[in-house]
Structures are given as structure tokens and as C-alpha cells.
Amino acid sequence: MDLTSLNQLFTFKSIFESLEDAVICHDIDFKITDINPAAARLFGFTGEQVGKTVSGIMEKTVFEEYERLVDTVRSGAKVQGFRTVCRSITGKDLHVSITISPITDAEQKLIGISQMIRDISDEYTAEEQQATLAAIIEGSEDAIVSKTLDGFITSWNKGAQGVFGYAAPEVIGKHITILIPPDRIHEEDYIINKVRAGQKIEHYKTVRLAKDGTEIPISLTVSPIRNKQGRIIGVSKIARNITAQKLADEKQAALAAIVESSDDAIVSKTLAGIITTWNKGAENIFGYSENEAVGRHISLLIPPDRLDEEERIIGSIKRGVKIDHFQTIRISKENKEIQVSLTVSPIKNSDGIIIGASKVARDITAQREAENALKSNSQKLMILNSIGKSISEQLDVNVILQKVTDATTELTGAAFGAFFYNKTNEEGESYMLYTLSGAPREAFEKFGMPRNTAVFHTTFSGEGVVRVDDIRKDERYGKMAPHFGMPDGHLPVVSYLAVPVISSTGRVIGGLFFGHPEPGIFLQDHEDLVVGVASQAAIALDNSKLFEEVKTLSLKKDEFIALASHELKTPLTSMSGFLQVLQKTASDGMNKVFLDKAIKQVDKLNILINDLFDISKVQAGKLQFNFERLDLGALIGDICETFEQTVPGHNYIYVREGDLVLQGDKMRMEQVITNLIGNAVKYAPHSRDINITAVNHNHEIIISVIDYGAGIPAAEQAHIFSQFYRVREKDRNISGLGLGLYITKEIIERHGGRIWVESEPGKGAAFKFAVPVCNTHINI
Amino acid sequence: MSKKLVYVLEDDADISEVVSYILSEEGYEVNGCPTVAAFNHMISQRLPDIAILDIMLPDGNGLDICRQLRMDERTSVINIIMMSANTTKNEIMGSGCGAEFIAKPFNIDHFVARVNQYA
Structure with a gap:
């Protein structure tokens, strides 16, 4: 190894050991070859893990995931920034980002794997929070808007769209004043100034404009947005649409107001x-x-x-x-x-x-009272109706006035009521008390009749109704000596009502007076009722007066007829007497014939006068009867004999059968039979036979008088028993007043009997009557 | 046998005359008078057997005279016949003065028969 390589190695070694990220290296068999101090720091690994397999330091599921990642790297791909979750030495789940790199030798042969694990928990949390916030903001129904301090909108959530109607692209970059009604522009300065000062505005109730121009009541919460350095760089604004709440508030307030009012x-x-x-x-x-x-x-x-x-x-x-x-x-x-x-x-x-x-x-007390008032009004109407009916049926003044006084006293609720006639005594002072209700007559008699004072004058002059709540305070009251008001012992009148009773001719007949010891008793209703009754009473009194007048006239007529009848009969009596005296002494011949005729005419005249007199008695109900045992059979026989002598030229064929005795008035029955036979003679002058039959049938005596003359048409038959009625066709030639059958009918009926006619025109007429034998039906 | 005395109280002179004539012919002594006062005077002088009384009189009523005669023991035996144009027999019966009745005008035969019943 050359020096450069050696230096390089140390450099790498130094980097490896000073890396913030954890680095774990292993060979292709997952045997750990190296662990850096960061790994020790994060996961608590020490040198002891070197030489062991990776699966020893990973949970099974994590290792399986890691194996797949390593397979990816083996296939030549890279794994960089793979995010997962590891458990730290402290037992805390760490969000990590893993980058896996192959380790190759000089021949590029894979000899191992390095995995670099970066703790991204802080970063992850921030991201997560932001996502959450974004979700909240997006999901909020409130409008959440941010803007710069200059007022330009920088963000606009769905809620803002819902409240104001604008979509985010429409408003972002626009000035916030598009939402503010012109008359509220000043609010923005106020809000911004507060926010600039670092203050928050909460639940500021105002109104903003929606896209469609409608005003929306909102509740605003405005906060400053600060950058990491704490400098205020913008404004966040949450606007809640409070339309519904406002409505609910208003509704509740309205309800409360309704309840309260x-x-x-x-x-x-x-x-x-x-x-x-x-x-x-x-x-x-x-x-x-x-x-x-x-x-x-x-x-x-x-x-x-x-x-x-x-x-x-x-x-x-x-x-x-x-x-x-x-x-x-x-x-x-x-x-x-x-x-x-x-x-x-x-x-x-x-x-x-x-x-x-x-x-x-x-x-509902008032309602009940109204119902009761209605009920009492309908009762009053019924009383009125019954008064109207009963007084209109009455012709007796006393009864009418008493009824009217009683009823009106009851209707008005007066303590006492009275009717005074509009008649003053000779001195022109007092009125005549007629009827009283609610107080004894002595109550007035003690101090005489009411006097012609100012109070009474109004009523009796017909000036109108006097209704006073307290008569003692009336200016008309107390003007007359000697009492100057009510005399001692007078009925205690405070409430006063007086209604004149005025006849149809305008004459004041009298007055109805009502009194009550308490003030204010008589109301308009009472006055109206009494005025109504008074007018009915006036009519009834007028009728009564007319009736009295008619009665008087009728009586006068009866008197006149009686007098006339008497005066007519007086000369008739002497005339008849002298004629009869002459008749008795006259020798046969012309003189005697004339005398007979004169006497017959005098008799006729007498019958006519009797009929007139009878009719007036029938109408007056004064036709008198003297019932006695009467042999009707014998009476008819006598009458027939008389007719044979006085009216010759007819065969009076009389057939009788059975007991014909009854209770009857001989004179009246004679009148009946004479009338019926006389009619037969009169109306059937050419009927030779006149049949008279009398039979006792079923406790009735039935008499028939039958002629064979012209008869009576059916239409006329019903009328022939009426007063003054005569069968027309014959009227002209036959004398008579048409009273005979009317009086006959009256006499028969007063005997408890009945009379009728059977006739066939051209064949004659049969007049029949039936009277009971026993006298129980007799109308005396 | 002396003649029966009949008083006729009747204000109508003609009726009085014809009645007097008829009764005189029948053999009665007849005295007529037109007023209650005159009648009472005659009664006080002499009592008749029969009194024929009209009812409607200028100074009184025949029915009252009838009652008056019936009530006085001295005059109660007088036979009385009422005679009237208007008052019917029924009313005379009803007045309870126990008199005969003759309606005006009358049939002479009936009239005489009535008077003769007291002869």
C-alpha cells in the first residue's frame, strides 16, 4: 500500500468515525465488519457486534426487509434514502433514512455492504405536522386565509371557498379588500395594525362580502405569521360564517320576545x-x-x-x-x-x-263574560220577543202596561219601574201613575203623584229619552218647590232612565220610568231595549184604544138598533091593533080583503124589524134563550096550521115519527120553523107540495123542510147561512134582508144542534136541522 | 059581578087607545096613564085587578114597577102583563117578577086570551 493510499485510508477512517449518520458495514454473508461511533450512539452498538451477523442486531421483520434491500444492491441497483422505522437504543422508534452501498475490491467484486442510517425523526415530525395542519386547514368549514402584511392573499382553503364563493386561484394574489364591504374598509387597518403589533384578534364579529355580493356575517380570528426568526411576515385569518348562528340567536331572541310580550x-x-x-x-x-x-x-x-x-x-x-x-x-x-x-x-x-x-x-274570563253577555243578550231578545208577542195579543190596557213595566224593569235591571200616563190633574201638576214594578204602590202614594217638574217634562213632552247616571247631579234636578228634589221617603233613585211612549200619531201616551239606588246602572243597551219595547207598547196601546173605540161604537150601534126597533114597533103596534079591530068588524068584501093584506104586510114588517134586532143581539152575544120542555112535534103542527090559514095555495104535508120532545126555547124554535117554511113558500112559489118531516133518530130530532122549487146551486150552498147572504139569481124579485138563515143557524147551534141544506138545482131544496133530545149540548 | 079594573101604563097614546078600546069591548074597566108617576098615583087611589105595563117609559122602567108591585104586600096580588116591543119573553122570565108577557105588536086574539085568564 502506497503512502497516498494510506493517507486516503486514514481520511476515510476519520470521516467514517466523525459522521453524524450511523454506518454499519458487513460482508456478503452479513457478518459485521465495521460499526462507526454514530451507530454506537444511535443504536448502542459496540465493538462486540463486529464479527457477528447483522440479523443479530435487527428484528426479524426488519432483517427480512433489509435482506431484500441488499438483494437489490447485489443486483447492481442503488438503495438511497429508503425510509423506515428502527428502534433506538433507548427503545424509541426512530424514523430513519437508509442508504445501502456495495463495497467492492479492486476487481469490482462485491465483498461487502455498507449501510448508512440517518435519523430523520425531527424532519419527519415537522413534515407530519405540516401535513396534518394542511389536512385540517383543507377540511375546515371555516375560511382560513393567509395574507401578507400588505394584505395580499397568499393561501385560501376550501372552507374559504365555501364561505366566500371564490376558488383559490381566483383570489390568491388579490388584495383582501375584495372581501370587505366598502363601509368596513377601515376595519382592515385596525386588524393589520393589531397584528403588526403582534396581537391576535379573536371572534371579531363583522360582515364580509361573498363573490355574489351577499353580505355574510362572520366571526374573525386573526393571528400574525412569524418566520423562524420570529419576525412577522404575514397574517392568518380564520373566518367563521355565523349566518346560521345569527339566525338561531335571532330566532331565540324573537321567541324570548314573544314569550315576554x-x-x-x-x-x-x-x-x-x-x-x-x-x-x-x-x-x-x-x-x-x-x-x-x-x-x-x-x-x-x-x-x-x-x-x-x-x-x-x-x-x-x-x-x-x-x-x-x-x-x-x-x-x-x-x-x-x-x-x-x-x-x-x-x-x-x-x-x-x-x-x-x-x-x-x-x-278567558273576558271571553266567558262576553259569552255570558251574549247569552244574556239572547235572553233579552227572547224576553223582547215574548213581550212583543204577548202585548200584541192583548187588548186590555192594564195588562199591556203591567207586562211592559214588569218586562222593562227586568231587562234594565232597574230596582223599580213605573208607567205614568201623560195626563195631569186639574191643577196641571201631577202625572197619573198607572203601573209599577219592583216597588209597592204605597211607595208613591205617600207623597202623591210625581209632579210636572223639569225632570219629568222632558219625557212627557216627547223630547226624548232621559238617561242619567246620577240624577241628583243633573241640571234639571231639584228645581221645583217645595221639595227641590226627591221628597223624603221617595224611592232612592240615583240611576235614572225615562223613555216616552209615543203613539203612531205622535201623541205622548205616557212614559216608562226606571230607577236604581246605585249610580251608572243604565247603559245604552238598556235604553235601546226600553225604546224598542216602548214603541211596541205604543202600538199595542194604539190597538187597544182602537179596539175600545170599536167596542164603544159597536155598543152604540146595538143601542141604536134597539131604539130604532122600539121606535118602529110602536106605531106598528097601534097600526096593527087598529087594523085588527077593523078586521073584526068589517063585513066580507073588498074592505076585508084589503085589511087582511094590510095586516099581513104589517106582520112582515114586524118580522123584518125582529130580524134586525136579533142580529144585533147575536153579534153582541146577547141573544137570550129560555129553555123549557118543548114538544117540537106539536109546535110544528101548530105552525103548519097557521101557514095553511095565512098562506094558502100550498100543501103543507107534515109527517112526524117518534117522540119529539126536547129542551128548547119555544119562541125561537117557532122562529126557526116559520123561517124555513116561509123560505120554502118564498123561494118555491110554484112548488105545490111542501114536505115537513120530524123524526127522532139516535137521540136527535131531525126536522126537514122540503120544497120542489129551483133549488140552490152547490157553490151557493156553503154561503146561505151567512149574514146578509142571498142566492143571487133570485135576489131581485124576492124581499128579505138575508138574515133569516143566519139567525136560524145561530138558534139551532145554541140548541146544540146543526143545520144544513141538500139541494139539486131544478129539483128543489131540503133544509134540515138536527137538535139533541137531551140538553147537555145546549149553549145558554 | 062588577067589571074587572085594568090599568094600562103606556106612554104611546095610540097604543093606549087601541088597548083600552079592545079591553073595554071585552067588558073591562080600563084606566090608562102615560107615566110612572101617574100610575103610582092611580095605584095609591085604587088597586086594579090587572096591570098592563109597557117597559120603556119616559120616567121609568116597567120592570121596576113590576118588582115594586110584587114587593108591596098590598099590590102583590095584582096580575101583571108586561108589554114591550124589544124585550123578549125570555128577559121577562129572567127578571123574576112573575109577569105575563105580550110582544108588540100583538095579535088581538092572543092578547085578549092573556088578559082573560085573570078575569
Whole structure:
């Protein structure tokens, strides 16, 4: 070996021993030939390992990997910077980089292997951290952006793209101000200045612009970026999109505001019933403040007799069932009962477990009152309706006024009510009390009738309704001597209501007056009701007055007819008397014939006058009857005889059968039979035979009077028993007032019987009536 | 046998005349008067056997006279016949003064028969 080679060898030796990297050399049989101090340092190898095989110092799996690497080198390839993990002497896994080189002799024959192992743990950790950070940055939903101190964007993560809409290539190199709304540009100076000063900005809430121009609420965290020397070289910026959070915050704030501003009581409680929240509405409704209520048991609000309701409510809530619009009663702090409608819902935690109940209580006292008011209004309407009906059916003034006074007193809630007629006494002072309700008549009599004072005048002059909350404070009150107000002992009137009752002609009939000892009792509603009733009453009173007038007129008419009948009969009586006297003495001949005719006409005249008089009695219900045992059969026989004598020219064929005795008025029955036979004679002058039959059939006596004249058309038959009715075709030639059958019908009916006609036009007519034998049906 | 005395209280002179004539012909002594006052005066002077009374009179009512005569023991035996144009027999029966009744105008035969029942 020459000197140069020897020097070279020492040089290599020195390098080998001073290398930072561990070097292990072995021959082709893996027998270790050399180990440098670094190897000893890293792996704890000593000289003792020299001469042993590499497999002795490596774990089996590592050695197998190493054998494959050596095979690669043997095949002539190089292994450089192969990264793997080795265990150090301290037992620590070291990240290493291995370079394996062949050792050849002068003939280039492989005689061994050198492996150089470099500890790259530090380097590896840095890389790993950077990769992790990169992954985090890329995976973050927050926008993570870095920029230079001048504000130019240097990095832009996926999150930034998500938040602002720009892709990294679009913004890198651009100035950060593209994200800042013009009115917030100043923020950038502030941020940069802080960062330059080495300070960090955390959770700075601001607004930035997205690519599409929308403003995005963000929370910014800005940090300085320093180089290894600690010099600040840039800025990292994390922007979190807080739109959702902002919305949630706003929503929560809105909910809170709603809860707080709700008129309903909104309360939450635990399943054990302990109140946990209490809003303003609850405070207003129940009177307890939040401080007073929270922490107390809900039974605070529940009336003792309704405590079981809470168990049922909680039972339902525990099953997750909501309670809707449960109407009940709760108690306020002032111990006042409150009508509430409850809606109770379960409160669940984030795991879905029911932990309490929220309770919305609506105060429905007012609603209930409104319902009650409605109910009472409909009752009032019913009263009004019934008053209207009952007074319109009434014609008796006393009854009408009493009903009206009673009903209006009830409707207005007055302590007492009265109707006064608009009539003053001779001195023109007092009004006439007519009806009273709610107070005895003596209450007025003690001090006489109300006087023509300013208070009353308004009503009786028809000026309108007077409704005063406190009459004592009214300017019209107390102006009149001697009392100057209510006399002592007067009904205690404070609330006062007076409504004039005005007839359709505008005349003030009177006034309805109401009083109550407390002020402010009468409301517009009451006034309206009374005005309504008063107008109905006025109509009823008008009707009553008309009825009275008609009644009076009718009475006058009856009186007149009675008088007229009397006055007509007086000359008729003397005339008839003188004629009969003459008749008795006259010799046969012309004189006697004329006298007979004159007497017959006088009789006719008498019948007409009697009919007129009877009809007025029938209408007045004053037709009197004298019932006695009456042999109707014999009566008819007598009448037939009379007709044979007085109206000759007809065959009056009378057939009777059975017992014909009944209870009857002889004179009236005579009138009936005479009328029927007379009609037959009158309306069938050419009918020779007139058949009269009387039979007792089934406890009724049935009388028929049959003629063979023109008969009566079917259409006329229904009318012939009406007043003043006459079968038209014949009217012109036949005298009579058309009253006979009407009176006949009345007489028969008053005997409990019935009358009818059977007729076939052209063949004649049969008038028949039936009257019961026994008198139980008689209408006296 | 002396003639039966009949008083006729009737304000209509013609009726009074015809009634008096008829009854005189029948053999009665007839005294007519037109007013209650005159009738009462006649009663106080002499009692009739029969009194025929109109009802509607200028100074009273025949039914009242009838009741008055019935109530006085002295006059209660007088036979009374009411005579009227308007009042029916039923009303006379109803008034309970136990009188006969003749409606105006009357049939002379019926009238005489009524009076003769008391002769």
C-alpha cells in the first residue's frame, strides 16, 4: 500500500468515525465488519457486534426487509434514502433514512455492504405536522386565509371557498379588500395594525362580502405569521360564517320576545311541578312576579278542589301527550278565580327525554263574560220577543202596561219601574201613575203623584229619552218647590232612565220610568231595549184604544138598533091593533080583503124589524134563550096550521115519527120553523107540495123542510147561512134582508144542534136541522 | 059581578087607545096613564085587578114597577102583563117578577086570551 493510499485510508477512517449518520458495514454473508461511533450512539452498538451477523442486531421483520434491500444492491441497483422505522437504543422508534452501498475490491467484486442510517425523526415530525395542519386547514368549514402584511392573499382553503364563493386561484394574489364591504374598509387597518403589533384578534364579529355580493356575517380570528426568526411576515385569518348562528340567536331572541310580550301566561315547570320560568303575561294574569313564582309549586295557582287536575295534566305530559285548550279555573295572587284555557306541552331535552312541561294559560274570563253577555243578550231578545208577542195579543190596557213595566224593569235591571200616563190633574201638576214594578204602590202614594217638574217634562213632552247616571247631579234636578228634589221617603233613585211612549200619531201616551239606588246602572243597551219595547207598547196601546173605540161604537150601534126597533114597533103596534079591530068588524068584501093584506104586510114588517134586532143581539152575544120542555112535534103542527090559514095555495104535508120532545126555547124554535117554511113558500112559489118531516133518530130530532122549487146551486150552498147572504139569481124579485138563515143557524147551534141544506138545482131544496133530545149540548 | 079594573101604563097614546078600546069591548074597566108617576098615583087611589105595563117609559122602567108591585104586600096580588116591543119573553122570565108577557105588536086574539085568564 502506497503512502497516498494510506493517507486516503486514514481520511476515510476519520470521516467514517466523525459522521453524524450511523454506518454499519458487513460482508456478503452479513457478518459485521465495521460499526462507526454514530451507530454506537444511535443504536448502542459496540465493538462486540463486529464479527457477528447483522440479523443479530435487527428484528426479524426488519432483517427480512433489509435482506431484500441488499438483494437489490447485489443486483447492481442503488438503495438511497429508503425510509423506515428502527428502534433506538433507548427503545424509541426512530424514523430513519437508509442508504445501502456495495463495497467492492479492486476487481469490482462485491465483498461487502455498507449501510448508512440517518435519523430523520425531527424532519419527519415537522413534515407530519405540516401535513396534518394542511389536512385540517383543507377540511375546515371555516375560511382560513393567509395574507401578507400588505394584505395580499397568499393561501385560501376550501372552507374559504365555501364561505366566500371564490376558488383559490381566483383570489390568491388579490388584495383582501375584495372581501370587505366598502363601509368596513377601515376595519382592515385596525386588524393589520393589531397584528403588526403582534396581537391576535379573536371572534371579531363583522360582515364580509361573498363573490355574489351577499353580505355574510362572520366571526374573525386573526393571528400574525412569524418566520423562524420570529419576525412577522404575514397574517392568518380564520373566518367563521355565523349566518346560521345569527339566525338561531335571532330566532331565540324573537321567541324570548314573544314569550315576554305575550298576553298569555307562559310558564314552564318540571315534571315535579316546580315552576322554572314565568313570563310577563303570567305576572299580569296571576299577579305573582317572576321572582315570587319561580321555584314554587304550580299548585300555587290551582284551586283546592281542582288539585287532581294537575296529576292528570302531568300524567298526560309524561306520556308525551299535549293538552289543548283545557278550560278550567285558576287562582290569582289576590285569590280571584280566573277562567283559563290551558295548553300544556312536554319539554324534551336534546336526547328526547321529557323533562318538564310548558304551559300556556289564556285568561278567558273576558271571553266567558262576553259569552255570558251574549247569552244574556239572547235572553233579552227572547224576553223582547215574548213581550212583543204577548202585548200584541192583548187588548186590555192594564195588562199591556203591567207586562211592559214588569218586562222593562227586568231587562234594565232597574230596582223599580213605573208607567205614568201623560195626563195631569186639574191643577196641571201631577202625572197619573198607572203601573209599577219592583216597588209597592204605597211607595208613591205617600207623597202623591210625581209632579210636572223639569225632570219629568222632558219625557212627557216627547223630547226624548232621559238617561242619567246620577240624577241628583243633573241640571234639571231639584228645581221645583217645595221639595227641590226627591221628597223624603221617595224611592232612592240615583240611576235614572225615562223613555216616552209615543203613539203612531205622535201623541205622548205616557212614559216608562226606571230607577236604581246605585249610580251608572243604565247603559245604552238598556235604553235601546226600553225604546224598542216602548214603541211596541205604543202600538199595542194604539190597538187597544182602537179596539175600545170599536167596542164603544159597536155598543152604540146595538143601542141604536134597539131604539130604532122600539121606535118602529110602536106605531106598528097601534097600526096593527087598529087594523085588527077593523078586521073584526068589517063585513066580507073588498074592505076585508084589503085589511087582511094590510095586516099581513104589517106582520112582515114586524118580522123584518125582529130580524134586525136579533142580529144585533147575536153579534153582541146577547141573544137570550129560555129553555123549557118543548114538544117540537106539536109546535110544528101548530105552525103548519097557521101557514095553511095565512098562506094558502100550498100543501103543507107534515109527517112526524117518534117522540119529539126536547129542551128548547119555544119562541125561537117557532122562529126557526116559520123561517124555513116561509123560505120554502118564498123561494118555491110554484112548488105545490111542501114536505115537513120530524123524526127522532139516535137521540136527535131531525126536522126537514122540503120544497120542489129551483133549488140552490152547490157553490151557493156553503154561503146561505151567512149574514146578509142571498142566492143571487133570485135576489131581485124576492124581499128579505138575508138574515133569516143566519139567525136560524145561530138558534139551532145554541140548541146544540146543526143545520144544513141538500139541494139539486131544478129539483128543489131540503133544509134540515138536527137538535139533541137531551140538553147537555145546549149553549145558554 | 062588577067589571074587572085594568090599568094600562103606556106612554104611546095610540097604543093606549087601541088597548083600552079592545079591553073595554071585552067588558073591562080600563084606566090608562102615560107615566110612572101617574100610575103610582092611580095605584095609591085604587088597586086594579090587572096591570098592563109597557117597559120603556119616559120616567121609568116597567120592570121596576113590576118588582115594586110584587114587593108591596098590598099590590102583590095584582096580575101583571108586561108589554114591550124589544124585550123578549125570555128577559121577562129572567127578571123574576112573575109577569105575563105580550110582544108588540100583538095579535088581538092572543092578547085578549092573556088578559082573560085573570078575569
